[in-house]
Amino acid sequence: MHTVIKSLLAFVLALHGAGAQAQVLFACEPEWAALARVLLPEAQIHVATSHTQDPHHIEARPALIAQLRAADMALCSGAGLEDGWLPVLQQRSGNPKVQVGQPGLFWATEGQSLIGAGASAGNPFTGDVHPQGNPHIHAHPQRLLAVAQTLARRMGQLWPEQALVIEERQRGFETRWQAHLKRWQSLSGALRDQAVVAQHTHFTYLWEWLGIKQVADLEPKPGLSPSPAHLQQLLRGLDQFHPKPLGLAVAMHQDPRAARWVLQQRPALKLWVWPATVSQTDEAGLVQWFDLLLRDLNEGRT
Numbered sequence: 001m002h003t004v005i006k007s008l009l010a011f012v013l014a015l016h017g018a019g020a021q022a023q024v025l026f027a028c029e030p031e032w033a034a035l036a037r038v039l040l041p042e043a044q045i046h047v048a049t050s051h052t053q054d055p056h057h058i059e060a061r062p063a064l065i066a067q068l069r070a071a072d073m074a075l076c077s078g079a080g081l082e083d084g085w086l087p088v089l090q091q092r093s094g095n096p097k098v099q100v101g102q103p104g105l106f107w108a109t110e111g112q113s114l115i116g117a118g119a120s121a122g123n124p125f126t127g128d129v130h131p132q133g134n135p136h137i138h139a140h141p142q143r144l145l146a147v148a149q150t151l152a153r154r155m156g157q158l159w160p161e162q163a164l165v166i167e168e169r170q171r172g173f174e175t176r177w178q179a180h181l182k183r184w185q186s187l188s189g190a191l192r193d194q195a196v197v198a199q200h201t202h203f204t205y206l207w208e209w210l211g212i213k214q215v216a217d218l219e220p221k222p223g224l225s226p227s228p229a230h231l232q233q234l235l236r237g238l239d240q241f242h243p244k245p246l247g248l249a250v251a252m253h254q255d256p257r258a259a260r261w262v263l264q265q266r267p268a269l270k271l272w273v274w275p276a277t278v279s280q281t282d283e284a285g286l287v288q289w290f291d292l293l294l295r296d297l298n299e300g301r302t
């Protein structure tokens with residue numbers, strides 16, 4: 001009964017909210033736009049980057065400045081991922097709502113323990129693009145769910161009149177996501193303790209979730225291009241790993257030449273060229289992305 005009343009109330013509030021002007025959101029990466037769409041479907045959502053772009057390096061174009069200027073909220077990964085371009089956009093937009101320290105600026109990595117953070121964090125002066133730890137947390141579906149929870153709370157603070165509706169949507173998402181998690185777990189048992197190689201650390205949190213070991217990176221440091229000397233060393237190292245790595249993961253926006261060269265030297269490896277994020281910025285897009293990753297990893301096993 002209690003739930004029925006809450007649902008009714010949420011429905012009435014949603015009707016009421018429909019009359020108000022929809023919020024404008026600015027997402028730095030597509031995965032956060034997808035979560036925002038789940039929680040606030042009526043909002044106008046701009047996305048600064050796509051699955052075909054490198055989110056570390058984006059040009060601060062006038063169109064992006066105009067979008068951020070109009071935004072009621074900005075959603076970004078944080079942990080330094082957007083350091084090369086977001087500060088310029090914030091400054092040029094002149095929008096007080098989305099400046100650092102304001103509730104209108106949401107960092108998805110805030111409150112998460114990041115791989116590579118802390119004492120062992122990288123050095124930006126040596127070209128490391130992850131000086132605060134690895135920011136690509138969206139490749140871990142449980143971490144993504146935790147972000148949805150904190151995002152729902154933040155949206156509720158910003159727009160208290162919609163807080164209940166947003167909370168209802170978040171709970172609905174959580175229920176559906178848990179069902180997907182169960183399904184994905186049933187597909188992933190045999191992947192545990194397998195080894196892989198990757199170019200950059202886009203999928204480090206995917207490996208964390210699945211219990212897979214990334215035994216080598218084509219990049220000498222996060223953000224540094226593969227060098228011939230590094231690749232030679234990597235090949236020598238690969239032969240010593242047991243079990244033998246299943247495959248090599250490269251993000252769609254990356255230069256695939258180094259990966260192809262490694263494949264020529266070690267043809268038993270499978271090459272996975274994946275979008276590093278969703279290509280469709282909604283819940284279905286999130287589900288499809290994890291479906292794709294798991295399908296390819298399982299095919300690599302046979």
Ligand SMILES: [Zn+2]
Binds near residue numbers: 129
């Ligand atoms: Zn990165």
